[in-house]
Amino acid sequence: MKDGALDRLRGKLLGEVVGPRDAGYDSARRVYNAMIDKRPAVIARCLGTADVVTAVRFAREEGLLIAVRGGGHSVAGHAMCDDGLVIDLSLMRGVHVDPERRTARVQGGALLGDVDRETQLHGLAIPTGQMSETGIAGLTLNGGVGMMLHKYGLTCDNLLSADVVTVDGELLTASADSHEELFWALRGGGGNFGVVTSFEFRAHPVGPMMLAGFLAHPVERAEEVLTFLRDFSASSPAYLSADALFIHAPEADFVPEEFQGMPMVALFVRYFGPMADAWRTVQPLRDFGSPLYDSLGPMPLVAVQSMLDTFTPAGNLHYWTSEFLPGFGAEQIAAVAAIGSDLPSSLTTINVHPFDTAATDVPADATAFAHREDSWLIHVICQWQDPAESDRCRAWVKKASSQLKAFGHGNTYLNTTSEDDETDRVRAFWDEPRLARLARVKAAYDPDNVLRFNHNIAPAPRRAAP
Known part of the structure; x- marks a missing residue:
């Protein structure tokens, strides 16, 4: 300078x-x-x-x-x-809710916890992610997978408009009626096109109370648990979210002392529909097997949305990967169970998410988010604290990634991709026609690729003058 x-x-x-x-x-x-x-x-x-x-x-x-x-x-x-x-943008965390229109205007530095607290004052919620300390901006621009995806889709599917500062220092608003190609690209194309200073979302009547908790099983029964979850999810109501988590049980009040630190596979259950139907709806999950512990109970949505924060605190060393598996048969289940039964650290977790219904009902070309097929998202969150363990832990993730890719299309959820795995992952996520369209939008709004610290899309080449 x-x-x-x-x-x-x-x-x-x-x-x-x-x-x-x-x-x-x-x-x-x-x-x-x-x-x-x-x-x-x-x-x-x-x-x-x-x-x-x-x-x-x-x-x-x-x-x-x-x-x-x-x-x-x-x-x-x-x-x-x-x-x-x-x-x-971390000082820009304002959230303004319009309860009559059921919308929320959210600044670009807001965290998911900020959004939940403000929207819940009006009995509303925006479909977001699973950790309250996640930023709304990155989550939205790359998709947004969370507990409400079966009913209300991805976070980006609920975006109504965005205020964007371009690399030329101009302010514009992208929506379905203004800068339509930019609006398309912002919903799944990442931070390639400008600095989004605020987002306007559609909000839904959810909460304030939900039924949520963990049903923990011995990790040795992982294949049975995953098979049950697959079969149950095929017909479960959209208001019910059930994932599987491979974890070491934390030292928390809801975990009996004798199970704390034990490797296990837990069903992470969240029901956000009418509370009168809550216990009846989750009963099949409670009846399966003989859980080591059952922590299901009524709690506020704002508490539910921070339940996984305990497992992924800031400040640890992280290396992640993920894969969308188009099928979840016996062979895939056995592979995921084997990976989950051999975690390289007590801090490492694996999330198994059914990805379907509202998230895959969206037309394939409606947004830049490219994956709209019923599938299972396997998210590997490897974390540790001692730098001396970095090579070993990263090698374990790379091996797990290779094993998962054998059952998928090399396709990932970009919010879960670590840095040195990006080039192939970007190409795998966006098919060539979609990538070409994104490159044209990139060329229109950032032709010099000034914003390249993202899942980067190279701008389309400038056309020579006639």
């Missing part, structure tokens, strides 16, 4: 400008995944859209690439970059 550039930016930005020599620099560049250790030239902690416009224009004047931090939860580390400018 030119001499005095940071001082000039400080004079223009209402928020905070953090450079490498500032006392708060190391804290400001810290993100969820402790594997990420990047050193940006400057971090602009924005307080509003005007700050974002200022920061983008500053980056272009100084020739800096731009990374965007929403919640900082990207396991691939997209929130940070080396030597560029980070637009940090």
Whole structure:
């Protein structure tokens, strides 16, 4: 940067400008995944859209690439970059709910917990992810898989509009009626096209009370549990979400002391329909086998949406992978059970999600999110604390990934993809016609690929002048 550039930016930005020599620099560049250790030239902690416009224009004047931090939860580390400018939205966490229209306007730095708290004041909810500390921005732009997908689809399916600052420093609104191609691309195309400062979502009447909890089984019975879950899910109501989790039981009040630390497979059950039907609806799950413990009970939605936070706290070292399996027969179940029975650390978990109904009823070309086929999403979350274990844990994930790919199409959910696995994964997720369409949108809004710290889509080549 030119001499005095940071001082000039400080004079223009209402928020905070953090450079490498500032006392708060190391804290400001810290993100969820402790594997990420990047050193940006400057971090602009924005307080509003005007700050974002200022920061983008500053980056272009100084020739800096731009990374965007929403919640900082990207396991691939997209929130940070080396030597560029980070637009940090983490101070922009406002949520405004319109209960009459059943919509919510959410700023780009908001976390899922922020969204749940505000929408639940009105008995509403937005279909989001499964960890309350996840950022709404990255989740939405890459899809958004959570407990309500069977009834209300993905997070991106519930997006109504987005305020976007382009790389030219212009502010526009993308929706079904304005900048339609950009709006299509934002729903599953990632952070390739601009800095989204706020999202407008459709909200649904859900909560405030739900029925939720864990039904834990010995890991040795994993194949039986997964087979039961597959058969049960084929006809379960859309208001009921049941996943399988391979875990080491945490030291928590809901886990009897004798089972704490034990490897197990648990059914993670969440029912968000009419409470009068709740216990009857979940009874088949409770009747299966002889659970080690049954923690199902009524609780507020805001508590349910943070239940997995215990298993994935910030600050651990992470390496993830995932695979959509088009079939879940005996061979696939045996493979997943074997992987889940051999976790490399007590912090590692595997989530097994049925992916169907409302999430796959959306027409294939309606959004940039490419996977609209009934399938099973296997999400491997490997985490550990000792850096000396990094090579071993990463090798285990790569082996698990190879085993899962044997049953799939090499297709993944991009929010669960670690950094060095990206090139092949991006190509596998978007088929060639969709990727070509995304590349054209990229060329229209970011022809120089300034926003490349993401699941990157190269802009289509400029056409030569006639």
